[in-house]
Every structure is written in structure tokens, then in C-alpha cells.
Amino acid sequence: MRRGPIKELGWGSRFGLIMAMAGNAVGLGNFLRFPGQAVPYGGAFMVPYFLALLLIGIPLAWIEWSIGRRGGAYKHGTTPGMFYRLWKHPISKYLGIFGILLPAMVGIYYIYIESWALGYAWQMATGMLRGKHTYEEMKVSFGSYVGTANAGMISFSSVSYTFFLITFLINIFVLGRGIAKGIEIVAKYCMPVLIVMGMILAVRVLTLPPRGESQTVSHGLAQIWRLSPQDFQTLMRPHVWIAATGQIFFTLSVGLGMVHTYASYLKKKHDLTLNGLTACITNEFVEVVLGGSIVIPAAVVFFGVERAREIVDTDGTFAIGFYALPLIFEQIPYGEIFGVMWFFLLFLAGLTSSMAMFTPLLVFLEDELQIDRRVGVLFVAFFAFIMMQPVILFNHHKVLDELDYWMGTFGLVLFVAIETVVFSWIFGVDKGWEELHLGAELKVPRIYYYIMKYITPVFAVGLVVWFCYDGLLEKITMKNVPMEDVPYIWLARIIILLTASFLIWGVWYAWQTHPKFFEDDVTNNSQNSKELKDIEGSIS
Amino acid sequence: MMTWYSYLYMFSVWAIIIGLNIYCFYRVLTSKNIITHDDDEEEENSK
Numbered sequence: 001m002r003r004g005p006i007k008e009l010g011w012g013s014r015f016g017l018i019m020a021m022a023g024n025a026v027g028l029g030n031f032l033r034f035p036g037q038a039v040p041y042g043g044a045f046m047v048p049y050f051l052a053l054l055l056i057g058i059p060l061a062w063i064e065w066s067i068g069r070r071g072g073a074y075k076h077g078t079t080p081g082m083f084y085r086l087w088k089h090p091i092s093k094y095l096g097i098f099g100i101l102l103p104a105m106v107g108i109y110y111i112y113i114e115s116w117a118l119g120y121a122w123q124m125a126t127g128m129l130r131g132k133h134t135y136e137e138m139k140v141s142f143g144s145y146v147g148t149a150n151a152g153m154i155s156f157s158s159v160s161y162t163f164f165l166i167t168f169l170i171n172i173f174v175l176g177r178g179i180a181k182g183i184e185i186v187a188k189y190c191m192p193v194l195i196v197m198g199m200i201l202a203v204r205v206l207t208l209p210p211r212g213e214s215q216t217v218s219h220g221l222a223q224i225w226r227l228s229p230q231d232f233q234t235l236m237r238p239h240v241w242i243a244a245t246g247q248i249f250f251t252l253s254v255g256l257g258m259v260h261t262y263a264s265y266l267k268k269k270h271d272l273t274l275n276g277l278t279a280c281i282t283n284e285f286v287e288v289v290l291g292g293s294i295v296i297p298a299a300v301v302f303f304g305v306e307r308a309r310e311i312v313d314t315d316g317t318f319a320i321g322f323y324a325l326p327l328i329f330e331q332i333p334y335g336e337i338f339g340v341m342w343f344f345l346l347f348l349a350g351l352t353s354s355m356a357m358f359t360p361l362l363v364f365l366e367d368e369l370q371i372d373r374r375v376g377v378l379f380v381a382f383f384a385f386i387m388m389q390p391v392i393l394f395n396h397h398k399v400l401d402e403l404d405y406w407m408g409t410f411g412l413v414l415f416v417a418i419e420t421v422v423f424s425w426i427f428g429v430d431k432g433w434e435e436l437h438l439g440a441e442l443k444v445p446r447i448y449y450y451i452m453k454y455i456t457p458v459f460a461v462g463l464v465v466w467f468c469y470d471g472l473l474e475k476i477t478m479k480n481v482p483m484e485d486v487p488y489i490w491l492a493r494i495i496i497l498l499t500a501s502f503l504i505w506g507v508w509y510a511w512q513t514h515p516k517f518f519e520d521d522v523t524n525n526s527q528n529s530k531e532l533k534d535i536e537g538s539i540s
Numbered sequence: 541m542m543t544w545y546s547y548l549y550m551f552s553v554w555a556i557i558i559g560l561n562i563y564c565f566y567r568v569l570t571s572k573n574i575i576t577h578d579d580d581e582e583e584e585n586s587k
Contacts, residue, residue, distance in 0.1 A: 014568060014571075014573075015568070015569070018568065043546060043549055043550075046549075046553060050553075214541075216541075218541055218542045219541055219542075221542050221546075221550065222541055222542045222546060225542065225546045225547075225549055225550040226542070226543075226546055227543070227545055227546050227549055269573075270573075271571075271573060274564065274567055274568060274571075275568070277560075277564055278561075278564035278565060278567075278568055281557065281560045281561050281564055282561060282564075284557050284560075285557050285558065285561050288553065288554070288557055289554050289557060289558065439573070441567065441571060441573060442567070
């Protein structure tokens, strides 16, 4: 149950709320994943991308905001309690576990990746990356930095581990400060800084002089925005639709349980529709306008179209961000400043997302298990630190990739399907629509009622079916996994199973020890008004 | 190489996104319905 001073528990301002929600969505993927998804299909990719945004992404964000605020009215800050309030079935609370498990599991590798950006910002600032002149040299340098280049039993690098510790402590510090004094303050200042830095970098890249006939900014932009009949023919293939929808899920950070927890601190009179849309559209600005204008155009100007596409195909856009861009910045005037800015931007993008990832777990401990906040923060810090060690030390055995597939990809899609079905079909879209419009400042077009009722859940369930068809069995049976990686893949799965078991026990224990809290139909708001009436009655 | 209609496509998408951002933030920042804890504190004090 929520205790402590109210100012530490809720949002301090509407701008802070929107920045925190947008920051939750804006992450490393906006700058590194999105361009990589768009390049193979060119301008054609934007068609399914924006359709997915309108038909799946924005409705899903509104659904999560609605579930979260409704749960918060019953003093539930996480999805087990929220789902139980939507669907009074014994299974519903256990389905809600995904909303705590997924962000916590993603958090344990996301913070490590985020720390690379901080480490590289430091290396750019101190000139440690100077003297490397080729892409291959940068690739080897990155391997040394993360400790995978000369890894034996473990992959360890004291420099990268130091930056991991700094990043980890920053995240725990922000988490411990609470919503208004921690997450909101960081988001309120970091998001505008991130956007300004992104704009400066985009202008710098878009004004780079040509280095050859096909090494121009125009050729770089064409990789994402070209309009050719061949690309539009790819729209007939399901892969492009899956890629675009997946990107919308990842970029909006829906299906992870974090939006629910943030929204649970709102009251019934607080708007959901305009706030939700503003957070989504801020994320789109960062992704499409800024994210699409930095990595790929810069790579094409310096490497040419063929080589840039080859890097995207073989190593991915992550490689361009960490291997190629430092090289590029070395070769332009004041490049070190832009280099530091680039990696610090990635770090801020990561921080505004990662600080939300352990919030559901902490709130679950506080709300449902009624653990004191300080003890909860210590527990989360201890849990996260221990779970992060295999990811760091066995990174060369694909522990991170395994966690990312099950939690950050398949788990996310599965949870989206569950929550849309629970909200739209079981709870009912009529009640959901009513909930969404309480205190609304933006009237949502009626067509979204039908989109939420039919298109969003059908598409979400269809995506789960597609994932099951497209390689799930191979993933389960570890087909194509080298024998030396198998024990480590199992280790990743044990981490997931142990955490899931703890959460299942936690939900069971919470419902056993204080069942009245979960059955009570009196909401927080009506409770307040009832108490006020009681006070008025006693005075009269 | 970007053709004129590719530029038109790109700038149209950018214009829609930036326009929506301006519209949403204008509505949010000029709204009287702000999130504040004053009402919560009043409720707390009245108990």
C-alpha cells in the first residue's frame, strides 16, 4: 500500500509527466535500431511504420495509460493488481507478472549497454580513441572495451566495468529518489538536453560536405527516404510489416509494464488522451526526424552507399553508432565535441528509459508486498546487481542476446497481446473507452473505439502467432547455437525462471496475506470523498 | 540520391510530426488542467 509523503509518490508537474513518459519511450533504439530497420526497405518502410503507429502504437499507449490510472485508483502500481481489477479471475493477477518481469529483465542488460555509451563519451573526451583509422580497428577496440576480444572463461574489462558501476549507481540513485524527486527531475532536464543535442548533431551531419560522387548527405538520406517501385513491392511481404510493428512496440516502450506504473500515479481528473499522444509524438520526433538524420547519412558520406549498407547488413546500425561514428567524428573539425555529444546523447536516451525499468519491481514490493521503500530499493539494487553479472561476464556467450529475445522481443509481444485482450475483450472496450475519456482534454475520434476493439488486439494476437511460426521452436531447442554457448543460454533461462518464480510467489503471498485489499471495490478517489463525507457528518 | 519527390515525402512526414508536436505541446502548456499535489495535500489535511 502506498505510504510516505505524497510529493514523493506522485508527479510534480504535467510537463514532468510527459517528459518522463517520452523519456521512457526514447532510448538507444531511436538512434540505432530505427535506421537499421528502415534501410532495407527505404521509404516504403514508413508506410507500415506509420500505419502501425496509428493502429497499434497510439491505441496501445492509451490502453496502457488507462489500465495504469485505473489500477492506481485502487492503489495498485503494477499490472498484477491492475489486471485483477479489470478481470476478477484467479489467472489474471499471474498474467500481470509480465509487467514486472519484462522491464526488470530488460533492465539488467539495458543498463550495461547504456554504460558503454557513457564509457565511449569519456573515451572521446579524453582522446583515448585517437589513433584508430579504420572500421576494423574500431571494432577490435570495442571488443577490448567490453572484454569480449580476449575473453577466456569470462569477458571482463576494468574500464567498462567501472562505467557499468557508475551507470548502475546513477540508476539506483534516481530510483531511490522516487517519482517526483528522481525520475521526473531527471526526465525534465535530460529530455530537452537530449533533443537539443540531437538537433545539433543532425544539423552537423546534414551539412557535411560531399566526399565523392555517391558519398553525399543526399545519398545517405535516400537510404531511408527513397521512393522506388521495387521497395514498395516489398510491402507485399509480411516481414516488412512485422519489422515496422516491432519497431513501434520497441520505440514506444509499450508492452513492458512501465507506462502502467507511471500512469498509476495519476488521478481520475488527470488527462490521458492528450498526455499520451504528446509523449508518443515526442518520441516520433526524436526517432524519425533526429534518429533518421544522424547515423545513416554520416556513414554514407564517409564510407559510401555500398560499404554503409554492408555494415548495416553484417554488424547492424549499432556498429555504425559505436565503431563508425567515432571514426567519422575524428575526421571533422571539432569532431571530439560532436563525438562526446553523440555518446552522451545515447547515454541520456538510455538513462531516461532504464530508470523506469526497475520501477515496477520496486512499486510491486511496496504496493503489494507492503515492504518499506528503503528496504525495497536495497532489494532491487541487490537483485539487479547480482543478475547483471552473468550478462557482463558471459557476454561473449550470448547471455545478453538470449535475454533480449525472450524478454525484450517475444515476451513484449506476448504481453501486448495479453493486455489488449484483457482490456478490449474481457474488461470491455465500452468501459475502457469511458475510462480513457475521464478528464480527457482531447476527444479521441470514434474510429479508435473500433480500432481498440478489433484491430489492436487481433493484430497483437496475430503477431504472437507469427513469432511462434517464425523460429520460436528453433529458439527453444537452441538450433544453431554452438555447443560452448549452450550452458550459458541455460543460465540466461534460469535467471528468467528464477525471477518469474519469485514474482509468482510474491503475487500468491500478497493475495493470501491481505486479500481484502484486492477485493475492496472502494477506489482511492471514492475513499477520499467517503472520508470527507464522514468528517462533514461528524462536524454537523 | 534523393529525388525531388523523395525530399517532398521526407519533408511532408517531418512537417506532420513537428506540427503535431507543436499542437500537442501548445495544448498541454496552455491548459489550465495541470497536475499538482495541492489538491492531494488539501485532501490529506482535511482528514
